[in-house]
Amino acid sequence: MSLLFSRQCEYALQAVLYLAKTPSGKMTSIKELSAKLDIPYHYLAKILQSLAIKGLLLSEKGRTGGFALRIPVEHITLAQVIDAVDGPAIKHSCVMGFGECSEDNPCALHNEWVHLRTGLFDVLNDKNVIQLAREMKKPVYEMLA
Amino acid sequence: MSLLFSRQCEYALQAVLYLAKTPSGKMTSIKELSAKLDIPYHYLAKILQSLAIKGLLLSEKGRTGGFALRIPVEHITLAQVIDAVDGPAIKHSCVMGFGECSEDNPCALHNEWVHLRTGLFDVLNDKNVIQLAREMKKPVYEMLA
Protein backbone atom coordinates (compact mmCIF):
# COMPACT_ATOMS: atom_id res chain seq x y z
CA MET A 1 0.00 0.00 0.00
CA SER A 2 0.88 3.58 -0.39
CA LEU A 3 -0.72 6.76 0.80
CA LEU A 4 -0.12 10.30 -0.34
CA PHE A 5 2.98 10.89 1.80
CA SER A 6 5.94 8.70 2.72
CA ARG A 7 6.14 7.44 6.28
CA GLN A 8 9.03 9.79 6.86
CA CYS A 9 6.91 12.68 5.69
CA GLU A 10 3.99 11.69 7.89
CA TYR A 11 6.33 11.65 10.88
CA ALA A 12 7.66 15.06 9.90
CA LEU A 13 4.17 16.53 9.67
CA GLN A 14 3.18 15.10 13.03
CA ALA A 15 6.31 16.43 14.67
CA VAL A 16 6.11 19.88 13.16
CA LEU A 17 2.52 20.29 14.30
CA TYR A 18 3.54 19.16 17.77
CA LEU A 19 6.22 21.83 17.84
CA ALA A 20 3.67 24.33 16.60
CA LYS A 21 1.54 23.63 19.63
CA THR A 22 4.32 23.97 22.20
CA PRO A 23 4.83 27.36 23.83
CA SER A 24 7.22 29.47 21.82
CA GLY A 25 10.73 29.58 23.19
CA LYS A 26 10.60 26.09 24.62
CA MET A 27 12.75 23.38 23.06
CA THR A 28 11.25 19.92 22.69
CA SER A 29 13.46 16.85 22.85
CA ILE A 30 13.41 13.96 20.41
CA LYS A 31 12.66 11.80 23.42
CA GLU A 32 9.41 13.59 24.11
CA LEU A 33 8.34 13.72 20.49
CA SER A 34 9.21 10.08 19.97
CA ALA A 35 7.28 9.00 23.05
CA LYS A 36 4.21 11.16 22.56
CA LEU A 37 3.85 10.57 18.85
CA ASP A 38 5.02 6.96 18.94
CA ILE A 39 7.72 7.39 16.32
CA PRO A 40 10.99 5.38 16.35
CA TYR A 41 13.54 7.50 18.21
CA HIS A 42 16.56 7.41 15.93
CA TYR A 43 14.51 7.55 12.80
CA LEU A 44 12.81 10.67 14.04
CA ALA A 45 16.18 12.11 14.98
CA LYS A 46 17.28 11.87 11.35
CA ILE A 47 14.13 13.48 10.09
CA LEU A 48 14.31 16.39 12.50
CA GLN A 49 17.96 16.87 11.76
CA SER A 50 17.28 17.15 8.07
CA LEU A 51 14.47 19.61 8.68
CA ALA A 52 16.88 21.65 10.77
CA ILE A 53 19.49 21.59 8.03
CA LYS A 54 16.86 22.70 5.56
CA GLY A 55 16.07 25.65 7.77
CA LEU A 56 12.60 24.71 8.99
CA LEU A 57 13.62 23.87 12.55
CA LEU A 58 16.00 25.22 15.13
CA SER A 59 18.07 22.73 17.08
CA GLU A 60 20.12 23.02 20.20
CA LYS A 61 22.44 20.47 21.72
CA GLY A 62 23.06 19.91 25.36
CA ARG A 63 21.13 19.31 28.47
CA THR A 64 18.29 21.72 27.78
CA GLY A 65 18.47 21.25 24.05
CA GLY A 66 15.91 20.04 21.59
CA PHE A 67 14.00 21.27 18.59
CA ALA A 68 11.68 24.16 17.90
CA LEU A 69 10.14 25.76 14.86
CA ARG A 70 12.31 28.31 13.18
CA ILE A 71 11.06 31.83 13.57
CA PRO A 72 9.05 33.52 12.25
CA VAL A 73 6.70 30.60 12.85
CA GLU A 74 3.88 32.19 10.87
CA HIS A 75 5.82 31.64 7.69
CA ILE A 76 6.08 27.87 8.05
CA THR A 77 3.57 25.76 6.14
CA LEU A 78 3.05 22.04 5.87
CA ALA A 79 3.62 22.37 2.15
CA GLN A 80 7.20 23.34 2.96
CA VAL A 81 7.58 20.28 5.15
CA ILE A 82 6.28 18.00 2.43
CA ASP A 83 8.55 19.60 -0.09
CA ALA A 84 11.54 19.18 2.19
CA VAL A 85 10.88 15.51 2.85
CA ASP A 86 9.15 14.02 -0.18
CA GLY A 87 10.19 16.57 -2.73
CA PRO A 88 8.04 18.54 -5.14
CA ALA A 89 7.19 15.64 -7.48
CA ILE A 90 3.75 15.03 -6.05
CA LYS A 91 2.59 18.41 -7.24
CA HIS A 92 2.88 17.43 -10.88
CA SER A 93 2.75 13.64 -10.97
CA CYS A 94 0.08 11.59 -12.66
CA VAL A 95 -1.97 9.61 -10.18
CA MET A 96 -2.09 6.66 -12.56
CA GLY A 97 1.67 6.62 -12.95
CA PHE A 98 1.99 7.92 -16.49
CA GLY A 99 5.13 9.83 -17.26
CA GLU A 100 3.62 13.24 -17.35
CA CYS A 101 0.45 14.71 -15.94
CA SER A 102 -0.88 16.95 -18.65
CA GLU A 103 -4.04 18.77 -19.55
CA ASP A 104 -3.55 17.85 -23.18
CA ASN A 105 -3.14 14.12 -22.65
CA PRO A 106 -5.10 13.53 -19.49
CA CYS A 107 -5.40 10.07 -17.97
CA ALA A 108 -8.77 8.72 -16.88
CA LEU A 109 -8.47 10.25 -13.43
CA HIS A 110 -6.74 13.47 -14.33
CA ASN A 111 -9.57 15.94 -13.71
CA GLU A 112 -10.52 14.43 -10.40
CA TRP A 113 -6.92 14.11 -9.29
CA VAL A 114 -5.94 17.65 -10.18
CA HIS A 115 -8.96 18.89 -8.32
CA LEU A 116 -8.00 16.91 -5.25
CA ARG A 117 -4.35 17.86 -5.42
CA THR A 118 -4.91 21.57 -5.82
CA GLY A 119 -7.59 21.60 -3.15
CA LEU A 120 -5.26 19.98 -0.68
CA PHE A 121 -2.25 22.11 -1.53
CA ASP A 122 -4.31 25.26 -1.30
CA VAL A 123 -4.85 24.45 2.35
CA LEU A 124 -1.26 23.34 2.81
CA ASN A 125 0.06 26.56 1.36
CA ASP A 126 -2.40 29.05 2.73
CA LYS A 127 -2.59 28.04 6.35
CA ASN A 128 0.51 28.18 8.49
CA VAL A 129 1.35 25.50 11.01
CA ILE A 130 -0.07 27.42 13.93
CA GLN A 131 -3.45 27.71 12.28
CA LEU A 132 -3.49 24.05 11.31
CA ALA A 133 -2.32 22.91 14.71
CA ARG A 134 -5.25 24.68 16.29
CA GLU A 135 -7.71 22.60 14.29
CA MET A 136 -6.39 19.32 15.62
CA LYS A 137 -8.25 17.40 18.25
CA LYS A 138 -5.83 14.49 18.61
CA PRO A 139 -5.40 13.94 22.37
CA VAL A 140 -1.60 13.83 22.16
CA TYR A 141 -1.55 17.44 21.08
CA GLU A 142 -3.59 18.77 23.94
CA MET A 143 -2.12 19.92 27.26
CA LEU A 144 1.08 21.27 25.79
CA ALA A 145 0.88 24.56 27.65
CA MET B 1 8.27 9.56 -2.45
CA SER B 2 4.89 8.08 -2.39
CA LEU B 3 1.78 8.76 -4.39
CA LEU B 4 -1.75 7.66 -3.72
CA PHE B 5 -1.33 4.19 -5.26
CA SER B 6 1.50 1.65 -5.23
CA ARG B 7 3.42 1.15 -8.43
CA GLN B 8 1.79 -2.22 -8.80
CA CYS B 9 -1.61 -0.61 -8.56
CA GLU B 10 -0.73 2.05 -11.10
CA TYR B 11 0.28 -0.68 -13.53
CA ALA B 12 -2.96 -2.53 -12.86
CA LEU B 13 -5.04 0.57 -13.54
CA GLN B 14 -3.20 1.28 -16.76
CA ALA B 15 -3.61 -2.29 -17.96
CA VAL B 16 -7.27 -2.57 -17.07
CA LEU B 17 -8.09 0.62 -18.93
CA TYR B 18 -6.15 -0.67 -21.91
CA LEU B 19 -8.22 -3.83 -21.88
CA ALA B 20 -11.34 -1.70 -21.55
CA LYS B 21 -10.47 0.02 -24.80
CA THR B 22 -9.78 -3.14 -26.79
CA PRO B 23 -12.67 -4.60 -28.82
CA SER B 24 -14.67 -7.02 -26.74
CA GLY B 25 -13.89 -10.65 -27.42
CA LYS B 26 -10.25 -10.04 -28.25
CA MET B 27 -7.56 -11.29 -25.90
CA THR B 28 -4.56 -9.06 -25.29
CA SER B 29 -1.16 -10.56 -24.50
CA ILE B 30 1.16 -9.50 -21.71
CA LYS B 31 3.68 -8.83 -24.45
CA GLU B 32 1.49 -6.18 -26.05
CA LEU B 33 0.49 -4.59 -22.76
CA SER B 34 4.05 -4.58 -21.53
CA ALA B 35 5.34 -2.98 -24.71
CA LYS B 36 2.62 -0.40 -25.17
CA LEU B 37 2.41 0.66 -21.55
CA ASP B 38 6.12 0.27 -20.87
CA ILE B 39 5.68 -1.98 -17.86
CA PRO B 40 8.19 -4.73 -16.93
CA TYR B 41 6.97 -7.94 -18.57
CA HIS B 42 7.16 -10.46 -15.77
CA TYR B 43 6.07 -8.01 -13.14
CA LEU B 44 3.00 -7.20 -15.15
CA ALA B 45 2.38 -10.93 -15.64
CA LYS B 46 2.13 -11.35 -11.88
CA ILE B 47 -0.23 -8.45 -11.51
CA LEU B 48 -2.56 -9.60 -14.27
CA GLN B 49 -2.54 -13.12 -12.93
CA SER B 50 -3.61 -11.92 -9.52
CA LEU B 51 -6.37 -9.83 -11.04
CA ALA B 52 -7.51 -12.92 -12.93
CA ILE B 53 -7.52 -14.98 -9.73
CA LYS B 54 -9.54 -12.29 -8.04
CA GLY B 55 -12.08 -12.49 -10.80
CA LEU B 56 -11.58 -9.16 -12.53
CA LEU B 57 -9.90 -10.53 -15.62
CA LEU B 58 -10.29 -13.55 -17.87
CA SER B 59 -7.11 -15.33 -18.95
CA GLU B 60 -6.41 -17.87 -21.64
CA LYS B 61 -3.24 -19.79 -22.27
CA GLY B 62 -1.89 -20.83 -25.61
CA ARG B 63 -1.10 -19.33 -28.94
CA THR B 64 -4.08 -17.01 -29.15
CA GLY B 65 -4.32 -16.49 -25.43
CA GLY B 66 -4.03 -13.40 -23.32
CA PHE B 67 -6.15 -11.36 -20.98
CA ALA B 68 -9.48 -9.60 -21.23
CA LEU B 69 -11.87 -7.96 -18.85
CA ARG B 70 -14.26 -10.30 -17.19
CA ILE B 71 -17.82 -9.89 -18.35
CA PRO B 72 -20.05 -8.10 -17.76
CA VAL B 73 -17.55 -5.33 -18.33
CA GLU B 74 -19.95 -2.64 -17.19
CA HIS B 75 -19.71 -3.90 -13.64
CA ILE B 76 -15.97 -3.40 -13.36
CA THR B 77 -14.75 -0.23 -11.66
CA LEU B 78 -11.30 1.11 -10.91
CA ALA B 79 -12.24 1.09 -7.25
CA GLN B 80 -12.36 -2.70 -7.50
CA VAL B 81 -8.94 -2.77 -9.07
CA ILE B 82 -7.49 -0.59 -6.36
CA ASP B 83 -9.12 -2.71 -3.72
CA ALA B 84 -7.73 -5.87 -5.27
CA VAL B 85 -4.18 -4.58 -5.47
CA ASP B 86 -3.64 -2.10 -2.64
CA GLY B 87 -6.42 -3.23 -0.37
CA PRO B 88 -9.19 -1.19 1.20
CA ALA B 89 -7.01 0.64 3.76
CA ILE B 90 -6.72 3.83 1.77
CA LYS B 91 -10.43 4.46 2.16
CA HIS B 92 -10.14 4.97 5.89
CA SER B 93 -6.55 5.91 6.56
CA CYS B 94 -5.38 9.17 8.03
CA VAL B 95 -3.40 11.20 5.53
CA MET B 96 -1.03 12.30 8.26
CA GLY B 97 -0.36 8.74 9.36
CA PHE B 98 -2.21 8.69 12.65
CA GLY B 99 -3.60 5.36 13.70
CA GLU B 100 -7.19 6.08 12.98
CA CYS B 101 -8.94 8.59 10.80
CA SER B 102 -11.84 9.79 12.91
CA GLU B 103 -14.37 12.55 12.93
CA ASP B 104 -14.04 12.82 16.69
CA ASN B 105 -10.28 13.18 16.78
CA PRO B 106 -9.50 14.76 13.45
CA CYS B 107 -5.94 15.57 12.42
CA ALA B 108 -5.09 18.95 10.95
CA LEU B 109 -5.91 17.85 7.43
CA HIS B 110 -8.87 15.61 8.17
CA ASN B 111 -11.71 17.71 6.79
CA GLU B 112 -9.93 18.54 3.59
CA TRP B 113 -8.68 15.02 3.10
CA VAL B 114 -12.00 13.29 3.70
CA HIS B 115 -13.72 15.66 1.35
CA LEU B 116 -11.24 15.04 -1.43
CA ARG B 117 -10.98 11.32 -0.83
CA THR B 118 -14.71 10.75 -1.02
CA GLY B 119 -14.90 12.87 -4.15
CA LEU B 120 -12.30 10.71 -5.82
CA PHE B 121 -13.84 7.44 -4.75
CA ASP B 122 -17.24 8.58 -5.88
CA VAL B 123 -15.84 8.74 -9.37
CA LEU B 124 -13.96 5.50 -8.96
CA ASN B 125 -17.09 3.72 -7.82
CA ASP B 126 -19.70 5.29 -10.02
CA LYS B 127 -18.04 5.17 -13.40
CA ASN B 128 -17.18 1.82 -14.93
CA VAL B 129 -13.94 1.18 -16.76
CA ILE B 130 -15.50 1.70 -20.19
CA GLN B 131 -16.71 5.16 -19.26
CA LEU B 132 -13.37 6.11 -17.76
CA ALA B 133 -11.39 4.69 -20.65
CA ARG B 134 -13.35 6.90 -23.01
CA GLU B 135 -12.17 10.03 -21.23
CA MET B 136 -8.52 9.24 -21.73
CA LYS B 137 -6.50 11.02 -24.33
CA LYS B 138 -3.21 9.25 -23.78
CA PRO B 139 -1.85 8.37 -27.25
CA VAL B 140 -1.09 4.75 -26.32
CA TYR B 141 -4.77 4.09 -25.81
CA GLU B 142 -5.87 5.33 -29.19
CA MET B 143 -6.09 3.14 -32.30
CA LEU B 144 -7.05 -0.01 -30.46
CA ALA B 145 -9.86 -0.88 -32.85
Add this chain to the structure above:
DNA sequence: TTAATTTCAGATAAATTACTCTTAATTAAA
Protein backbone atom coordinates in the same frame (compact mmCIF):
# COMPACT_ATOMS: atom_id res chain seq x y z
C1' DT C 1 2.62 -34.40 -34.64
C1' DT C 2 5.55 -30.73 -34.02
C1' DA C 3 6.73 -26.11 -33.22
C1' DA C 4 5.47 -21.72 -31.67
C1' DT C 5 3.26 -18.79 -28.43
C1' DT C 6 1.11 -17.96 -24.53
C1' DT C 7 -0.05 -17.99 -19.29
C1' DC C 8 1.27 -20.16 -14.64
C1' DA C 9 4.27 -20.80 -10.79
C1' DG C 10 7.90 -20.32 -7.84
C1' DA C 11 12.44 -18.84 -6.82
C1' DT C 12 15.59 -15.17 -6.72
C1' DA C 13 17.62 -10.60 -7.15
C1' DA C 14 17.80 -5.66 -6.93
C1' DA C 15 16.26 -1.38 -5.17
C1' DT C 16 14.04 1.39 -1.97
C1' DT C 17 12.31 2.51 2.42
C1' DA C 18 12.20 2.02 7.21
C1' DC C 19 14.56 1.47 11.22
C1' DT C 20 18.74 0.65 14.61
C1' DC C 21 23.19 1.11 16.66
C1' DT C 22 27.27 3.39 18.07
C1' DT C 23 30.20 7.09 18.94
C1' DA C 24 31.21 11.90 19.06
C1' DA C 25 30.19 16.72 20.11
C1' DT C 26 27.84 20.10 22.93
C1' DT C 27 25.69 22.12 26.80
C1' DA C 28 23.97 22.77 31.39
C1' DA C 29 23.29 21.13 35.90
C1' DA C 30 25.18 18.98 39.95
Add this chain to the structure above:
DNA sequence: TTTAATTAAGAGTAATTTATCTGAAATTAA
Protein backbone atom coordinates in the same frame (compact mmCIF):
# COMPACT_ATOMS: atom_id res chain seq x y z
C1' DT D 1 35.15 19.76 37.11
C1' DT D 2 32.47 15.97 36.54
C1' DT D 3 28.26 13.98 35.10
C1' DA D 4 24.03 13.66 32.73
C1' DA D 5 21.27 14.82 28.93
C1' DT D 6 20.93 16.17 24.60
C1' DT D 7 21.71 16.58 19.25
C1' DA D 8 25.04 15.21 15.17
C1' DA D 9 26.78 11.96 12.16
C1' DG D 10 27.51 7.94 9.84
C1' DA D 11 27.36 3.17 9.31
C1' DG D 12 24.74 -0.85 9.55
C1' DT D 13 20.50 -3.88 9.45
C1' DA D 14 15.77 -5.25 8.40
C1' DA D 15 11.64 -5.19 5.84
C1' DT D 16 9.10 -4.20 1.91
C1' DT D 17 8.48 -3.32 -2.79
C1' DT D 18 9.79 -3.81 -7.37
C1' DA D 19 11.68 -6.52 -10.87
C1' DT D 20 13.93 -10.68 -13.10
C1' DC D 21 14.75 -15.45 -14.30
C1' DT D 22 13.62 -20.15 -15.44
C1' DG D 23 10.94 -23.87 -16.53
C1' DA D 24 6.41 -26.09 -16.80
C1' DA D 25 1.68 -26.38 -18.64
C1' DA D 26 -1.69 -25.25 -22.03
C1' DT D 27 -3.29 -24.21 -26.54
C1' DT D 28 -3.17 -23.24 -31.30
C1' DA D 29 -1.16 -23.09 -35.96
C1' DA D 30 1.44 -25.15 -39.31
